Amino acid sequence: MGPVRAGDGPVKSGAGELEGVLEAARRIAVPTEYEERRLRTVAERVLRAVEEAFRGVEGHVRTTLEGSAAKGTWIRSRPEVDVFVHFSPGVGRELLEKMVVERGSRALEDIGASWRLRYADHPYVEGFLGDVTVNVVGCYATEPGKWLSPVDRTPYHTRYVLSRLDDRLRTEIRLAKAFMRGIGVYGAELRISGFSGYLTELLVLRFNGFLELLRDGSGWRPGKAIDMTGTFTEEELRALFPNSPLIVTDPVDRNRNVASAVSLTRFSEFVLASRLFLSSPSLSFFDPRPPSRGDVRPLLGCLMAVRLRDLPSLPADTLWGEVLKFCRSVERRLQKEGFVVRRWAAESNGDEVLLLFDIESLELPPLELRVGPPVWLRNAEDFVGEHLRDQLTVAGPWVSGERLYVLKRRALRSARDLLLRWIERGEVSVPKDVAPSIRSAEVFEVTEERLRELRESGYSAFLDAFIDGRPPFLR
């Protein structure tokens, strides 16, 4: 079997082919001159409006353009403008938040943008002007190391990257971001747990190019450590960030791992995609096919769904963290009971979340082998006493090796019934904020009819991706 290609069509090997793919990828990644001009216009307009809105406010230091728009590293069709309002450290956090929300939203209204509140570490205003997303974020004008809020680093990030950028690297960064997006690992939010824009920029700078990053990345193993500050050895970094598959120190804060959000799965997907792209370049890494509408029939009898409704309004990462915690707890409890959980995934649809568990069988076998203690432990007699005349005992207890065993009839066998009982009895983790949604969760087996219903509720793409199973770059 030769190298794997993601697409079906015949692919020629060699440098010419790679260059052809990269040329096409650049057209996907790099905005047109018209788009660039449009973004700059929008950025200047927003910047002026926000400056206007905060003029004369006590403690307001300056207003700046940050992020990918400031650096010229945004990717085509993803225009985004980040405007930062800097306050002096003396301003209270609550006051800062209040001012950003009130005056930021007013500034956006003044230029005709719609807007909504969003929450990260603290609230900010997200606006929409045409196809451009605009964020108005408050931060403190602090010195490095004296951060009062996580976003205080951002202006320094912008300056660091800008100081190392040229036009070639700008395009390389855009290629890298488009690649990360295409293979499904782009984004530091908990739902994705992948590579942030800033991390991608740092990696391209470190390896001085997109292909160079892929060549290095294709050889990475979990625990890969890259120091951007000339301070630490790889071993020291691994000791500092022991559970991170990827460690990249922040040039503006050496004690911070820019890659802390990257999960082992996203890390591994990037490594695999790098290898596959280099051995068989294809545009599909930048422009993935949608998942094929796979045949669900082989999976019928294997899929359990949990629908959480009436979820609270919370920062996405907070909510998502609780949902994931619940999912992992369900997985562990199912495994403990003898179910084989092959995979699971979650998707949010407005204020509702759908969890899918792919389980070898949604019903446990009618009989269960219980492993007892070694005969020489004091509780061996208890085990015998408990099971010898029990109604559910089918055979035994018997001795095999040094242990006792007994064969029991199972009282409850269905994954659904068991999960509902575990929730009721507190045998799965029910995190505080989502507890009411979990306690009233709808738990059901995914039949063909249920599948149709879920597709109609907006989960079609999610279901297709789950049934297909392959990451975008393998479709």
Added chain:
Amino acid sequence: MGPVRAGDGPVKSGAGELEGVLEAARRIAVPTEYEERRLRTVAERVLRAVEEAFRGVEGHVRTTLEGSAAKGTWIRSRPEVDVFVHFSPGVGRELLEKMVVERGSRALEDIGASWRLRYADHPYVEGFLGDVTVNVVGCYATEPGKWLSPVDRTPYHTRYVLSRLDDRLRTEIRLAKAFMRGIGVYGAELRISGFSGYLTELLVLRFNGFLELLRDGSGWRPGKAIDMTGTFTEEELRALFPNSPLIVTDPVDRNRNVASAVSLTRFSEFVLASRLFLSSPSLSFFDPRPPSRGDVRPLLGCLMAVRLRDLPSLPADTLWGEVLKFCRSVERRLQKEGFVVRRWAAESNGDEVLLLFDIESLELPPLELRVGPPVWLRNAEDFVGEHLRDQLTVAGPWVSGERLYVLKRRALRSARDLLLRWIERGEVSVPKDVAPSIRSAEVFEVTEERLRELRESGYSAFLDAFIDGRPPFLR
């Protein structure tokens, strides 16, 4: 839950109850005076006939009575007479065997006994006179340590035990043997892998009584070591016999473990039975109930049978060794494929052997999760290439953690079909002697109809015991 009792009825606690049980057990274990006299009469008759048959034979040294009849340690209803014909070391092994077979059988014929040939380490003659079993065995008259055949030790064993015996200990040994028999751990042959008569005698001698043996035995853990020779520490013995759950040095050969035949399961059954008997004495440990005719229905769909016919004529331990080897290989292969093998057992019925495997489900689920390599291994690409467009792939490959996974349709799912294929392809151990029987084995799922058929073929007690699952002392 209080201490466990094996019987159902109300059992009073205390010394009086224990004494009552022991009194009844002695009646089971100790032969009547009439039986004792009859055995002595038979022993003398056989001894005289064998002496007569070997009179004047060159190299014949003496003829002696050995074993439990010589020691007076046989248990009621199990009368057995061992006559040993001693040869000088100069006699060739083949000649010795030939003479024992020819003249031993003639001697038995002369006194009107039926007989047949049997094979242990070398062939001997087994005869039947009324209800007494008679063995005529050839051995070499050697000094300790200069053994030419394993049975050369036996006369020394007889002398050792006799020199330490009195009437009280004789009864205690008989109680111990009846207990071992009753709980199903008596017999050193491979099929039982339990406690030999000689081992039981040594243990009673060492602990100076039956109850004292049980009290000590109820605290044993695997690796228990008892030196009868004052030579070794427990640690030294464990180092010498590293895989033996029980080590008892032979007083007539310190480098030999008399308990080498005892399996971990039989060892553990003895420990458990000792504890249960002491906490709740009952005659059922000496006189176990037969297994109840349990309800087989919960096990339908869980039992796979293998019937081996046309087995070769071989010493029982040789044949049994090969059968057990095959069983263990089948168990391992089934487990590797994803079956949950709960237990298995084998029973011989004349020249045919029946194997039973209790498996959680005789059919594997339709889909199989295959775990691939970590993405950073070179063969990750091969795994993707092998499964991406494969007809049997249902979902994936996907990345989870650092590994690849894929969900496949199973081509073969039935335990029976798989076993037949493994036998054909040599994927289970098919030991030489039983290979033809295994290759033509009948493999089938035990349905209610098949069960009836097996009961009619003489496997009723075996099937009841298997379905019930409990060792005799827990029935």
